[in-house]
Amino acid sequence: GENVEQHPSTLSVQEGDSAVIKCTYSDSASNYFPWYKQELGKGPQLIIDIRSNVGEKKDQRIAVTLNKTAKHFSLHITETQPEDSAVYFCAASYQGGSEKLVFGKGTKLTVNP
Amino acid sequence: DSGVTQTPKHLITATGQRVTLRCSPRSGDLSVYWYQQSLDQGLQFLIQYYNGEERAKGNILERFSAQQFPDLHSELNLSSLELGDSALYFCASSVVGGRAQETQYFGPGTRLLVL
Numbered sequence: 001g002e003n004v005e006q007h008p009s010t011l012s013v014q015e016g017d018s019a020v021i022k023c024t025y026s027d028s029a030s031n032y033f034p035w036y037k038q039e040l041g042k043g044p045q046l047i048i049d050i051r052s053n054v055g056e057k058k059d060q061r062i063a064v065t066l067n068k069t070a071k072h073f074s075l076h077i078t079e080t081q082p083e084d085s086a087v088y089f090c091a092a093s094y095q096g097g098s099e100k101l102v103f104g105k106g107t108k109l110t111v112n113p
Numbered sequence: 114d115s116g117v118t119q120t121p122k123h124l125i126t127a128t129g130q131r132v133t134l135r136c137s138p139r140s141g142d143l144s145v146y147w148y149q150q151s152l153d154q155g156l157q158f159l160i161q162y163y164n165g166e167e168r169a170k171g172n173i174l175e176r177f178s179a180q181q182f183p184d185l186h187s188e189l190n191l192s193s194l195e196l197g198d199s200a201l202y203f204c205a206s207s208v209v210g211g212r213a214q215e216t217q218y219f220g221p222g223t224r225l226l227v228l
Contacts, residue, residue, distance in 0.1 A: 034216070043115065043203055043219035044156070089156060099207065100146065100169050101217060103156040 002027040004092050006104025014112050019080050021107045023090035024072040030092040033066060033073045034101070038087045047088075048075070080111045116140065117220035119204050125226045131192040134223045138185055138206030144168070145187040146217060147179055150201040162187055194227045201225075 003026040013019050025033075031052035036044035050057045050064045050073065057064050061080075066073040077084055087108050091101040116139035126132055138145050147159040149172075158171035162181035173179075176194075181187040191198060201222045207215035 036219070043117075043221045045115065045219065046216055049216065091156075099144065099215065099217070100158040100161055100171055101156075102158065105155045 002030060002092055002094070002102040004090060004102050004104040006090050006107060008107060009105065010108045010110075012110045012112065013080050015080060015082060017080055019075075019077045019084070019109055019111075021075045021088055021090070021109075022072060023074070023092075023104050024070075025092040025102075026071070027092070027094060028068075028071065029094045030071075032093045033064070034091050034093075035062075035064060035075050036089045036091065036103075038089065038106075040086075044089060077109075080109075082111050082113050085109055085111045115218040115220060117204060117206050117218050119202075119220040119223050121223060122221065123224050123226075125228065126194060127228055128194055128196060130194050130227075131190065132194065132225065134189040134191070134202050134204075134225075136187045136189070136204030136206075136220060138187070138204075139218055142206035142208050142218070143185065144207045144215070145181055145185070146205040146207075147173075147187070147189050148203045148205065148219075150203060150222070151199075156203070159189070191225070196227050199225055199227045 006023045034049035037047045038044045061078045063076040087106045090104040118137045143164045146161045150156045159173040161169040179189045203222045205217040205219045207217045
C-alpha cells in the first residue's frame, strides 16, 4: 500500500525566514498531493494541493513542488509569520476506486518572533 | 470553519464500553471519511462512505463500524473500547468520488478518552 514519509518532524525558524517540508511517497500511481495545516485543538485544514499533471503551484506565500520521477513533493513557506506555527501534514492519494488519503507523520513548525 | 460538524467534541468512557460519534458533512458533499489521529500513528484512514454505501476500508478494527444515513450524516460506532482507542477521531467530507480527486474538508474532531 501507499506510504508517505515526511521530514523533518520538527522545524524552528525565525520570523521572516523560509520553511521547507519534504515528503516522499511510494505508490507511483498517486496523483493527488494535498497539504494540511493543523492548529492546536482543531481539525486539519487544506492549505494547498497539487495534482500529478502539474510540477509547481503557488498561492501567495505558500508553494508546493512535485517531482514525479523521484516521487517526492515539498511545501515551501516564505516570509514566515508566527501564525504559521502549526503542525503540517502532507498526504497522497490516487484515484483508484477510493479517494482515501495517506498522511505523513506531520511536521511541527515553530516560527519565532 | 470547514462546514463539517462533529459531535460530541469530547467523550470520556471506560474500557469495554461502546460509543457513537456523529458527523454531518458539508452541504452537498456525498462522501464521508473517518480518520483516527493518535500520537504514535498519526492520521490513519478508517473508512469511507459515498452516498450511503461503503466505498473503501482502511485500518479499521472489527470492533469499529460506521454507516451513512439517507440524509448523508454518518456515525462511527466504537465498541469493546480499549485504552489504546483513545485518540482524536476526525470526519472529512468531499463532493464525490469522481474522476478527479476532490478536496477533503475536515471537521473539528471528537476527542475520545478511554479510562
